[in-house]
Amino acid sequence: MITVLQTQPPLFLLSILLLVVIVVLWALQYVVIRYGKRAFMLARRYWCKFEQYFGVDRRLTHLKNSQPKLYQFFWQRLHVEHFHGLSxxxxxxxxxxxxxxxxxxxEDVVTSDAIVALDLLVSQQMSLLNEAGVIHFFILITSLxxxxxxxxxxxLTAIICWVVRQHYIIIGLLIAVIGSTVFTFLSKMIFERARPIDIxxxxxxxxxxxxxxxxxxxxYGFLAYIAIRFSQHFATQVRIVMATILLTVLIGLSRILLNEHYLSDVLGGxxxxxxxxxxxxSxxxxxxxxxxxxxxxPWSNKQAYLVGFSIISVLIGTLIYAGIYQFPLLA
Incomplete structure (x- = not known):
């Protein structure tokens, strides 16, 4: 393994990058779980001291008396008790x-700025990994x-939402997927950027x-949001966020490594x-x-089993799709 890494510098750099990402996410997860709530409470305490020191209450009272409409607008925007405020x-x-x-x-992509040169450099380096065994792993990842x-x-998500009688979640799900898909399709048609040569x-x-x-x-970001909202445990919520970030990095990296996209394409996505x-x-x-x-x-055992069944179905579906459609394209 060490010999392979030494003879293929791009593979070595890729391994280092993945290791750094995993270590950083693990460390961040540990810190947030251990100190997150305490830091939040400390921030609230300092905010209260800040209000007292600068006399925020007196200033707001003066603004309310002199400019009631302006006060009402800013108060509604900063109110923490309801979603229409600070959130x-x-x-x-x-x-x-x-x-x-x-x-x-x-603008950088259209004007062929420095990022385009970086795109070409990264694409050339990824072309050196076309025969590496890691390609098969990233084909499975990209199939997700x-x-x-x-x-x-x-x-499957819509079915779960329907079973637990939370039908309106489906609206947000469709907005996320359909909205982003249509926007991406129109952007592709507008910019007409060719894919890398060594795709x-x-x-x-x-x-x-x-x-x-x-x-x-x-x-997957919206699925993470749903899972976080349904979860009652802070540590579980943090782990969901970190797992989603890791999945995001892996899929984005798979598009670059397979030379399906340039680096700026992934960042734009x-x-x-x-x-x-x-x-x-929102x-x-x-x-x-x-x-x-x-x-x-409350979640019943049957509903929890449905979620587990859905996850397994997606993984099996990914394996089937990659085996039937993706892997033959390498030949």
Missing amino acids: LTILFLLMVYIAAVFVGLV ASTPITILVVL LLYESTYSFPSGHATVTIAL YLVGSLWLLVAI VTEWLTTKDKINWQI
Whole structure:
């Protein structure tokens, strides 16, 4: 194994990258689980001291008396007791920021900025791994975000939501998947960027942005959000987040390693997926405030078994899809 890594520097760098990602995520998970709640309580305590020191209450009272409409607007945006306040404000600001970053990335790609040179360099290095055994592993990983598996995951998730009588969650799920898919398709048609020359698995669509990267964030990110909302344990919620981040990194890396996409294609897909994920979460939280969704429902054994059956079905479906459709393309 060491000899292989020494004779193939890209494989060595890939191994180091994966190791660093796993170690960082594990360390971050440990720190958040151990100190997360304590840090949150400490932040709230310092905020209260900040309010007292700067006399925030007096300033707000003065603003309320002099500019009641302006006060009402800002108070509604910063209120922490309901979703329409600080939560929605943060989500909206994140959406604006992600959209701005995406526009900047598009400009760099269109004007052939430095990132395009980096794209070509990374693509050339990945071409050296075409015969490596790691290719087969990443074909399985990339199949998790393929169209057939995406449809399977959406159908199984919708069935679970229907069985537990939380039908309105499906609205957010469809917004995340359909919205991001349509946006990605239109972007491909607009930019018409050719895929890398040394592509391993033939694709008939254009390259920018990566549809697999998009659906990874939009779909699996929304599934993680659902699992977090239903979970009652902080440690479990943190582990769900870290596992989702790892899956996101692996699928994005698979698109680059297989030379299906350039690095900037994957980054663009991440941004598009994140944007639609935030839209879907916002709509779902709004439906929650309207008492359309109950996250505190008790789960029966049959419902839990259904979730386990769905996960196993997706894994088996991924193996079948990769074996029947993906692996033959290597020949």
